[in-house]
Structures are given as structure tokens and as C-alpha cells.
Amino acid sequence: MSKDPTFRVLGQAPTRSERYQAYRREWERREADMDASDHPVHVDIETVAVCDLRCGSSEEDPQGFCQIWTHEHIRTQGFDEHTYQRGYMDPVLYGRLLQQCADMGVSSIKLNYRGEPSLHPRIVSFVREAADLGFPDIMMNTNGNGGARKNPELFAQLVEAGITDLMFSVDGCDPEMYLKQRVGGSWEILLNSVRTAVQARAEGKGAPDCRIRASVVRTHINAEAVDSGRMEEFWRGKMGVDWMSISECYFPAGTQHHWKAAHWRQMAADEFQCSDPFRRMVVTWDGRHTMPCCQGFTLEIDGGPVVRVPNYPLMKSLKETWASANFDRLRRAHRDRTWSDPFAGEAICRSCAVTKVPTRLATPQRVSLRAK
Ligand code: SF4
Numbered sequence: 264m265s266k267d268p269t270f271r272v273l274g275q276a277p278t279r280s281e282r283y284q285a286y287r288r289e290w291e292r293r294e295a296d297m298d299a300s301d302h303p304v305h306v307d308i309e310t311v312a313v314c315d316l317r318c319g320s321s322e323e324d325p326q327g328f329c330q331i332w333t334h335e336h337i338r339t340q341g342f343d344e345h346t347y348q349r350g351y352m353d354p355v356l357y358g359r360l361l362q363q364c365a366d367m368g369v370s371s372i373k374l375n376y377r378g379e380p381s382l383h384p385r386i387v388s389f390v391r392e393a394a395d396l397g398f399p400d401i402m403m404n405t406n407g408n409g410g411a412r413k414n415p416e417l418f419a420q421l422v423e424a425g426i427t428d429l430m431f432s433v434d435g436c437d438p439e440m441y442l443k444q445r446v447g448g449s450w451e452i453l454l455n456s457v458r459t460a461v462q463a464r465a466e467g468k469g470a471p472d473c474r475i476r477a478s479v480v481r482t483h484i485n486a487e488a489v490d491s492g493r494m495e496e497f498w499r500g501k502m503g504v505d506w507m508s509i510s511e512c513y514f515p516a517g518t519q520h521h522w523k524a525a526h527w528r529q530m531a532a533d534e535f536q537c538s539d540p541f542r543r544m545v546v547t548w549d550g551r552h553t554m555p556c557c558q559g560f561t562l563e564i565d566g567g568p569v570v571r572v573p574n575y576p577l578m579k580s581l582k583e584t585w586a587s588a589n590f591d592r593l594r595r596a597h598r599d600r601t602w603s604d605p606f607a608g609e610a611i612c613r614s615c616a617v618t619k620v621p622t623r624l625a626t627p628q629r630v631s632l633r634a635k
Pocket residue numbers: 314315316317318329330331332377378379405406432
């Protein structure tokens with residue numbers, strides 16, 4: 264599992280096939296040896312950068328904690344050049360990237376970065392294409408709404424297409440708690456999506472390694488339900504998901520908000536080395552940007568475009584971006600423990616959530632007002 268201090272698994276992670284475990288061993292080895300080899304173990308392919316929800320947003324804090332809306336907020340301030348644009352990945356680009364991943368020995372792909380991947384009209388065939396190429400792990404984070412608003416069978420179809428890690432971002436275990444955090448979502452659609460996916464898997468229609476997870480961002484709104492076990496009881500006990508993970512609420516680099524339910528302490532390089540740049544990378548939906556980790560967008564760590572763009576001489580392959588000077592510089596900063604140096608270090612790492620240790624704030628337990 265990740266040594267990212269903001270992430271934890273509730274209970275046991277599920278068991279998997281030997282083929283799956285072999286790829287996870289390589290994932291761990293990259294961290295232990297700080298060795299990037301000549302290709303990533305995992306690639307996040309951002310199939311869409313649009314979303315039907317506005318999680319963690321409120322009138323006082325309109326950009327919330329979600330990266331897609333933080334980027335949108337930055338864009339509306341007139342900083343178009345400094346943030347991502349929004350859109351859907353061209354299926355031809357997707358096919359080309361997927362084939363490159365297969366050819367260079369990538370084991371795991373995820374069909375999202377920011378945004379809601381089930382909104383892509385080709386998402387089921389995208390998963391099928393990946394399954395046909397034989398990746399041991401095909402992952403997706405979803406809000407369980409998105410395309411299921413129109414197609415209630417969508418998540419059963421994704422299971423049948425061969426997804427192996429389907430992760431529903433739930434954040435609540437009753438409609439009121441859910442709606443406060445997953446702004447704009449439908450609790451009923453989410454429940455139907457989880458139920459139909461769990462059922463398709465139980466009927467043996469999924470891949471042998473298919474596992475379904477409920478993920479929770481722990482905030483001041485749901486901390487009591489997480490800490491008391493109510494969240495797990497609902498999703499594992501009642502809805503039948505295989506496992507659960509909790510991430511402490513953090514904020515995209517440089518922003519502040521009031522959703523967090525933890526104190527954060529900044530680490531320095533003598534305490535922490537990040538393994539992401541040695542094993543994973545991200546490609547944006549338009550192919551214009553590549554990144555050696557999934558925590559922050561900045562041109563300083565951009566590996567370059569994998570499509571033709573005006574005024575840029577090179578269209579790189581994924582393998583070439585993996586070997587780019589920016590990716591290598593970031594790896595060196597972690598291998599040599601210089602990332603936290605205020606002058607020679609990496610600003611993006613200093614402002615990143617994974618270089619901070621959360622201490623969970625105690626939450627008040629619910630008291631029943633009913634007389635016994
Ligand atoms: S579902 Fe995901 S991408 Fe959409 S607003 Fe929520 S956190 Fe952001």
C-alpha cells in the first residue's frame with residue numbers, strides 16, 4: 264500500500280491473483296529502490312476533465328476541495344495559461360496511449376485524473392479495449408452518478424467490460440451527509456450504481472480480479488461517521504463493497520478551505536521521499552501535459568505533450584516523457600533529499616498534501632436525545 268500519510272485502508276485490502284500481486288511487487292520495488300526503470304508501472308489517463316458534481320463546494324467556499332473546480336476557479340480569474348482546460352479525450356488518442364502503455368510494459372491504468380470518467384460516451388468500450396490488451400489492473404474513481412444518470416446499468420456494464428478496481432467516492436452513509444459533501448449528486452443513483460456493480464460481480468460477470476471499493480474523503484462533515492464505524496457498516500455491511508479507503512481531506516497546492524478534519528504538519532526531506540515519480544504518471548485529456556505524479560499541475564514538472572501542439576517542436580511518446588528532464592529532476596530531488604530546500608528544492612512538493620502528516624481531530628460522538 265501507499266506510504267502517503269493522507270491515505271488508509273479500513274480493515275483488510277482484498278486478496279488478488281498471483282499476476283496482480285506480481286505487479287504490486289514491482290510497484291513496491293520502485294519505491295524501495297527509487298528506480299524509475301524505463302517505463303511507469305501505472306498511468307492515469309484522464310479520459311474526461313468535466314464533472315456533474317461540485318464536491319466540497321459551498322457559498323462561502325465556491326471552489327471547494329476538488330481540483331477540477333479549483334482549476335476552473337483559477338481559469339475564471341483570467342489565468343487560462345496556468346491551468347488545465349476542460350474536455351473529453353479523443354478515442355483515437357486514447358487508443359494510441361493505451362497501445363503505448365501495453366508496448367512499454369505498463370501494468371496498471373486508471374481512466375481518470377480529475378473529472379467524472381463515466382461521463383465519457385465511450386467509457387465502456389475504453390475499459391473493454393484495456394481488458395483486451397491484458398493490463399492486470401484497470402482502475403476508475405467515480406462519483407457513481409455521471410453517465411448513470413442516463414444509463415442505470417452503466418456500472419454493471421463497466422464490471423462486465425473488465426474493470427478490476429472500481430472505486431466509488433461516497434463520502435456519506437446517509438443522504439443528508441452525502442449531499443452536504445457531494446454537492447449536486449443523487450444518493451439514489453449512487454446506491455443503484457453500487458448495487459448493480461456489486462450484483463454483476465457477484466454473478467461472476469466481472470474479471471477475476473474485479474474488486475469494488477467505497478472511498479471516503481474524511482472532512483468535518485463525515486468524520487464522526489468514519490471514526491465511529493458507521494460508514495464502514497453501511498458500505499461494507501449493507502451495500503456489499505469489498506473494501507473501503509479513507510483519505511484525509513487536503514487541498515490542492517496553495518489553497519485553503521474549511522473542510523478539513525485534521526491538523527497538518529509539514530515534513531522535510533530528511534523525513535520523507537516521494538515514490539510517485541518512480542512509478543506513475545498522468546496524461547491530461549487533451550494530451551498536452553504529462554506529469555510524474557498525481558498531486559499537482561505545474562509546468563515546472565511537465566514532461567511535455569504527447570500530441571502535436573502549435574509552437575512546440577516535439578510530439579513525444581509516453582516513454583520519452585517518462586525520460587524527460589523535468590521528470591528526472593523531480594526524481595533526483597527525492598532521491599537526494601533536496602526537495603524541501605527553499606532555494607534548490609521543488610516548490611510543488613513543499614506545497615503538496617503528501618509531504619504533510621495529518622493528525623485527525625477528535626470528533627464529537629452523536630448523542631441520542633431520546634429517553635431510554
Ligand atoms: S466527483 Fe470528483 S471530479 Fe467531480 S466534483 Fe466531486 S471530487 Fe471533483
